[in-house]
Ligand SMILES: Nc1ncnc2c1ncn2[C@@H]1O[C@H](COP(=O)(O)OP(=O)(O)OP(=O)(O)O)[C@@H](O)[C@H]1O
Ligand SMILES: Nc1ncnc2c1ncn2[C@@H]1O[C@H](COP(=O)(O)OP(=O)(O)OP(=O)(O)O)[C@@H](O)[C@H]1O
Ligand SMILES: [Mg+2]
Ligand SMILES: [Mg+2]
Ligand SMILES: [Mg+2]
């Protein structure tokens with residue numbers, strides 16, 4: 001990339017992973033960051049453990065079908081906390097605003113953020129507001145950080161997938177990214193495509209209760225989509241995945257939009273879905289609990305973990321064929337979140 | 338402001354305070370945010386209390402005499418934690434990068450951030466990287482959040498200043514803002530002006546140990562400078578301040594640069610200074626402890642808290658004259674931090 005940051009570095013793919021490990025992990029050098037999960041777990045002074053996470057939001061447009069940058073910022077941070085099994089507690093909000101931004105939009109976004117936080121049971125306890133000159137930002141960027149309380153005895157981590165484990169997906173993929181792209185390209189479909197942006201902490205609570213120690217890890221397939229998430233997990237656990245295309249829920253309208261936009265739903269970001277890896281003994285109970293929750297109604301077992309030195313994600317396609325699902329295939333989708 | 342955000346909304350003055358209370362406090366509605374301090378304190382599940390804080394950094398230029406955006410982001414967040422008396426523990430780092438940004442600069446900034454964190458005794462446990470298209474940001478913005486552990490029995494808060502209390506300043510004012518402005522305007526002085534950017538948690542530890550319950554509150558006079566901080570505190574505590582111009586340390590080269598730039602040092606941001614309010618019985622011990630620490634060597638009592646329904650900050654000037662120090666006087670200084 002010629003010694004410069006390019007859009008691929010922000011796409012959730014291999015270029016980003018290399019940037020994080022080559023620059024940030026080395027510079028910040030500590031075992032918490034090296035856990036390599038979407039959140040860091042650490043012991044708290046009085047006993048017990050907490051987690052911390054952060055995300056920047058640069059989504060364009062700021063308002064999109066199914067949400068806005070404010071609700072998205074809450075959902076994304078709540079979800080990265082929840083993927084560890086922790087109970088989300090408090091969030092921070094850093095606003096970077098471009099000069100000239102309409103105060104009415106700022107209020108609408110802050111109100112939406114507050115509503116999303118209340119609905120998810122978290123409080124935004126601290127914030128910051130910076131203004132940069134016209135042309136030096138793009139309306140509004142929000143960075144949230146969040147902390148949560150980790151129950152004793154839970155040890156979910158991306159390095160825990162083992163051959164034989166079952167891979168579960170909570171619902172249809174591609175909704176968020178396609179909603180953003182469609183609204184950006186001004187596409188209209190018969191069935192409106194809404195972002196799936198949602199707080200998953202309630203679903204996670206039900207999953208932990210149902211599967212107990214059988215649950216090995218959870219991750220939300222955001223930037224880079226399901227493909228990036230499975231490749232990340234394969235890498236982190238030193239395993240391969242074998243998934244069934246037919247088992248992966250994709251809404252017909254999302255499939256149609258992907259066709260039109262030249263996207264593969266496997267690479268498209270989600271903001272209200274999760275992937276879980278569970279030992280076979282816990283899979284049925286987990287799926288039942290997920291399906292009983294509104295945000296997991298279409299939960300499906302989509303494949304298994306396999307031994308694979310090359311850490312490939314292999315997918316069985318329609319007529320018994322197969323292909324390798326790489327995390328760099330498909331278009332780069334900047335500003336999706 | 339015509340229904341739009343302007344640079345004044347980010348200046349640390351009254352416009353920003355109105356924006357925060359009119360939009361954000363109302364939207365996020367919770368007692369933690371309503372504390373109105375630079376950090377929020379909350380009880381932790383296992384007992385004890387923690388604090389959380391966040392800041393966005395949009396400083397321009399990214400590298401300046403005495404620091405860079407990376408070290409500044411660590412110092413600023415460590416200091417907002419420390420102002421509560423809490424021990425800073427962990428930080429998060431959200432990077433928003435403009436396409437085309439040099440990887441070598443990114444590495445230099447991350448390395449500086451890591452060094453600053455290690456020096457301050459905190460770990461950067463989690464991060465995020467987003468890339469926006471060329472022209473949609475200005476090189477790099479960083480948002481950090483941080484958490485700290487609050488010792489039992491400490492209750493420092495901006496609403497605790499009472500008439501008779503002594504106001505202490507840890508050292509000279511204006512260094513950071515003038516260093517940025519000088520480097521932005523390409524000014525050269527005989528004595529180079531360096532930012533005072535520094536982590537104050539060590540100094541704070543010594544202050545808490547020395548003054549105990551006599552210490553009422555601390556705050557770092559960042560955006561808006563000493564003038565904004567005292568006005569904020571006056572408002573929060575419902576008191577006035579009477580300060581002595583002659584007692585406020587200003588480096589001669591900073592005074593000269595302010596003259597040239599048309600700035601009042603009272604309105605210029607600092608990033609390694611603090612204001613403390615202490616009851617008279619604890620003032621001497623506090624000052625002695627501060628002066629024994631390298632970052633408090635020039636600590637001075639600069640005035641007292643007075644009863645004042647109008648919550649004015651009054652300053653006695655050179656020849657027995659006086660004036661009201663408002664938080665909106667002086668120029669707006671965008672992108673100072
Ligand atoms: N966008 C926001 N949302 C919620 N609260 C905010 C927001 N911006 C500022 N605040 C709150 O306003 C108060 C003052 O924040 P401010 O940023 O001025 O403090 P600071 O971080 O100490 O100063 P600086 O940012 O100059 O370092 C804090 O209580 C902060 O939580
Ligand atoms: N600038 C950074 N500094 C330090 N660590 C980083 C940085 N960017 C990313 N990371 C780390 O890389 C890992 C992956 O981060 P990533 O942002 O991809 O996860 P995510 O937040 O779950 O995904 P998304 O941002 O798409 O929601 C995490 O461990 C994160 O802490
Ligand atoms: Mg995330
Ligand atoms: Mg995630
Ligand atoms: Mg701030």
Ligand SMILES: [Mg+2]
Nearest residue numbers: 392413417559
């Ligand atoms: Mg601050």
Ligand SMILES: [Mg+2]
Nearest residue numbers: 375417557559
């Ligand atoms: Mg502060």
Ligand SMILES: [Mg+2]
Nearest residue numbers: 054055465466
């Ligand atoms: Mg992230």
